[in-house]
Amino acid sequence: xxxxxxxxxxxxxxxxxxxxxxxxxxxxxxxxxxxxxxxxxxxxxxxxxxxxxxxxxxxxxxxxxxxxxxxxxxxxxxxxxxxxxxxxxxxxxxxxxxxxxxxxxxxxxxxxxxxxxxxxxxxxxxxxxxxxxxxxxxxxxxxxxxxxxxxxxxxxxxxxxxxxxxxxxxxxxxxxxxxxxxxxxxxxxxxxxxxxxxxxxxxxxxxxxxxxxxxxxxxxxxxxxxxxxxxxxxxxxxxxxxxxxxxxxxxxxxxxxxxxxxxxxxxxxxxxxxxxxxxxxxxxxxxxxxxxxxxxxxxxxxxxxxxxxxxxxxxxxxxxxxxxxxxxxxxxxxxxxxxxxxxxxxxxxxxxxxxxxxxxxxxxxxxxxxxxxxxxxxxxxxxxxxxxxxxxxxxxxxxxxxxxxxxxxxxxxxxxxxxxxxxxxxxxxxxxxxxxxxxxxxxxxxxxxxxxxxxxxxxxxxxxxxxxxxxxxxxxxxxxxxxxxxxxxxxxxxxxxxxx
Ligand code: GLU
Numbered sequence: 350x351x352x353x354x355x356x357x358x359x360x361x362x363x364x365x366x367x368x369x370x371x372x373x374x375x376x377x378x379x380x381x382x383x384x385x386x387x388x389x390x391x392x393x394x395x396x397x398x399x400x401x402x403x404x405x406x407x408x409x410x411x412x413x414x415x416x417x418x419x420x421x422x423x424x425x426x427x428x429x430x431x432x433x434x435x436x437x438x439x440x441x442x443x444x445x446x447x448x449x450x451x452x453x454x455x456x457x458x459x460x461x462x463x464x465x466x467x468x469x470x471x472x473x474x475x476x477x478x479x480x481x482x483x484x485x486x487x488x489x490x491x492x493x494x495x496x497x498x499x500x501x502x503x504x505x506x507x508x509x510x511x512x513x514x515x516x517x518x519x520x521x522x523x524x525x526x527x528x529x530x531x532x533x534x535x536x537x538x539x540x541x542x543x544x545x546x547x548x549x550x551x552x553x554x555x556x557x558x559x560x561x562x563x564x565x566x567x568x569x570x571x572x573x574x575x576x577x578x579x580x581x582x583x584x585x586x587x588x589x590x591x592x593x594x595x596x597x598x599x600x601x602x603x604x605x606x607x608x609x610x611x612x613x614x615x616x617x618x619x620x621x622x623x624x625x626x627x628x629x630x631x632x633x634x635x636x637x638x639x640x641x642x643x644x645x646x647x648x649x650x651x652x653x654x655x656x657x658x659x660x661x662x663x664x665x666x667x668x669x670x671x672x673x674x675x676x677x678x679x680x681x682x683x684x685x686x687x688x689x690x691x692x693x694x695x696x697x698x699x700x701x702x703x704x705x706x707x708x709x710x711x712x713x714x715x716x717x718x719x720x721x722x723x724x725x726x727x728x729x730x731x732x733x734x735x736x737x738x739x740x741x742x743x744x745x746x747x748x749x750x751x752x753x754x755x756x757x758x759x760x761x762x763x764x765x766x767x768x769x770x771x772x773x774x775x776x777x778x779x780x781x782x783x784x785x786x787x788x789x790x791x792x793x794x795x796x797x798x799x800x801x802x803x804x805x806x807x808x809x810x811x812x813x814x815x816x817x818x819x820x821x822x823x824x825x826x827x828x829x830x831x832x833x834x835x836x837x838x839x840x841x842x843x844x845x846x847x848x849x
Pocket of ligand 1: 357561
């Protein structure tokens with residue numbers, strides 16, 4: 350049997366280091382065992398998925414040095430590899446389950462489901478579907494479908510007993526069936542949910558090992574049931590522990606940047622990041638931690654992955670990256686890496702566009718544009734606070750700016766400016782006064798190259814990091830303050846909608 354693994358990202362945002370970690374574990378496991386590694390795009394959530402996000406995820410994983418034997422961009426015998434292109438396959442499989450009586454059509458309205466949830470909550474019960482439509486007479490179902498009544502397809506789930514399944518890392522896991530909901534398989538628009546699409550695809554794509562994040566453990570009973578309803582063997586499961594911050598909390602943007610793009614823009618080498626992510630699952634004979642892809646495959650053993658969760662320790666990544674620069678790169682390779690990072694014609698042309706009208710000699714370029722070739726700026730509180738906005742307001746304004754930036758679908762100078770204008774209104778200071786502080790936080794000076802264009806070029810991740818640093822330098826903010834500020838902003842935005 351050929352071992353086949355896959356990574357199945359949902360293209361709903363920036364490429365997450367967690368996705369890179371899961372992808373790498375699947376890749377290493379397959380390669381170590383002479384198997385194949387696939388990439389599948391799980392874009393069943395049509396409102397949140399985008400082709401732009403898909404493209405960035407694929408590019409980031411390739412940047413890290415990963416390659417896949419089959420996938421949406423390279424094709425393969427089990428395609429298409431994008432779930433939105435496989436709708437008919439899921440509908441056929443849902444039909445099979447309806448015919449075999451393992452699934453049923455559910456006509457319940459959102460209002461009924463809401464009321465049901467509320468009454469279950471009031472009675473202190475877990476909220477789930479009560480099976481009303483599973484008991485409808487067949488003739489009534491036919492009539493209601495013929496009349497065009499909107500409905501979903503749900504799977505039947507036992508109401509008693511315990512589901513047992515094997516996890517390669519944890520042994521047998523038991524989950525009581527009465528905690529498992531009668532999952533919707535097909536939505537009213539005919540699109541599948543994750544559960545149906547995932548099981549059907551893993552089977553049709555001949556996946557032998559499902560290695561995924563531990564947040565999916567609670568989905569395993571539904572999946573196991575679907576495999577048995579279809580009469581298929583189930584792939585082996587390995588639920589990976591989540592990456593953690595050094596304080597052991599779940600990796601979060603607040604404490605550590607989570608986008609692969611950040612690490613790329615910050616100037617980490619892809620081989621250092623891959624090496625770093627692979628360390629928790631590999632061992633080398635002499636304890637050497639600098640490992641290229643071949644060494645990672647060689648030293649990989651899934652048994653090395655412990656359940657405590659690998660720590661995403663940026664200090665360690667820094668150390669490793671430094672070693673790569675010092676020990677592993679020739680001067681030529683170093684030059685190539687720097688060019689790929691920011692000294693390439695595409696980037697330099699954009700810098701030139703802004704800088705050439707503002708300098709007299711080429712030698713002015715370094716001091717003028719240095720902030721476009723830097724990560725954090727290491728500014729002091731006095732520098733950041735040099736202007737008219739009071740410290741507390743400034744921390745709030747920087748926080749709201751990061752919230753606004755995170756919500757932007759497109760990172761353009763016009764959108765950046767729009768957010769900053771909104772923030773200035775909320776904190777009730779003149780835009781010009783607020784922008785002065787923003788200038789300092791982003792460029793390191795009160796005046797510099799055009800701010801919004803510079804921010805577009807620097808990218809969302811570096812701007813976010815500079816603001817994160819600025820907030821910390823200015824004394825930081827508690828979780829409660831951040832929440833209250835964001836709520837106040839959302840409130841102001843709602844009032845504006847009502848007024849207009
Ligand atoms: N699309 C899911 C995700 O985004 C995949 C989960 C799985 O691997 O089954 O993580």
